[in-house]
Amino acid sequence: MSGLFISFEGIDGAGKSTHIAALAHAFKARGRAVTQTREPGGTPLAETLRRLVLNDPMDALTESLLVFAARRDHIGQVIAPALAKGEVVLCDRFSDATFAYQGAGREFDWDVLLTLEKWVQEGLQPDLTVWFDLPASVAAVRLADARVPDKFESQPGAFFEKVASGYARRQDQAPQRFARINANQSPEEVWKDVLAAVQARGFLA
Numbered sequence: 757m758s759g760l761f762i763s764f765e766g767i768d769g770a771g772k773s774t775h776i777a778a779l780a781h782a783f784k785a786r787g788r789a790v791t792q793t794r795e796p797g798g799t800p801l802a803e804t805l806r807r808l809v810l811n812d813p814m815d816a817l818t819e820s821l822l823v824f825a826a827r828r829d830h831i832g833q834v835i836a837p838a839l840a841k842g843e844v845v846l847c848d849r850f851s852d853a854t855f856a857y858q859g860a861g862r863e864f865d866w867d868v869l870l871t872l873e874k875w876v877q878e879g880l881q882p883d884l885t886v887w888f889d890l891p892a893s894v895a896a897v898r899l900a901d902a903r904v905p906d907k908f909e910s911q912p913g914a915f916f917e918k919v920a921s922g923y924a925r926r927q928d929q930a931p932q933r934f935a936r937i938n939a940n941q942s943p944e945e946v947w948k949d950v951l952a953a954v955q956a957r958g959f960l961a
């Protein structure tokens with residue numbers, strides 16, 4: 757059985773977490789081994805880098821280098837070995853987040869990110885990317901009730917509009933990889949759409 761790599765994306769507040777957990781449950785119920793992980797993070801080194809990226813002020817190149825360094829470790833230690841064993845890897849964010857946040861949000865050079873992506877991922881891309889698309893204004897209301905915001909969560913609405921445009925650009929560049937989900941619905945409706953997107957590709961038959 758070959759491995760399956762699914763990433764989940766969206767602006768902060770888009771509500772990915774419960775659906776990732778539900779999908780992990782659905783795959784396990786069908787007898788698949790599941791690795792549920794996240795970026796930046798997923799290994800001790802990458803979790804250390806995550807704390808720096810989420811809390812310390814730095815320029816956009818430094819931020820990009822740190823998230824790609826974390827990704828390199830995460831791929832080598834966790835993602836590639838799990839895929840080689842035939843597991844399902846469910847990853848909360850992957851490199852589309854770098855293009856959306858550092859590329860579009862922070863207006864860092866898209867071509868430099870493409871070069872870093874090539875070096876770090878050596879062609880590895882998710883089989884499917886589920887993009888929870890939510891208007892920045894709705895996400896802001898949801899985040900207002902949330903825990904103490906990190907560096908990104910405390911950005912103004914205009915930042916998240918740019919981030920969303922970055923996701924749209926990535927989808928345009930790889931339309932077959934993306935499933936765009938309308939996240940501005942009830943959790944039940946969003947879950948129905950997530951399940952349909954996964955099943956439409958024959959992944960949860």
Ligand code: TMP
Nearest residue numbers: 768795796823849850853854857908909
């Ligand atoms: P999370 O809160 O959904 O786990 O995501 C962590 C934050 O890090 C989120 O605000 C998005 C941001 N991020 C980047 O800026 N660049 C990246 O490459 C990744 C993976 C996340």
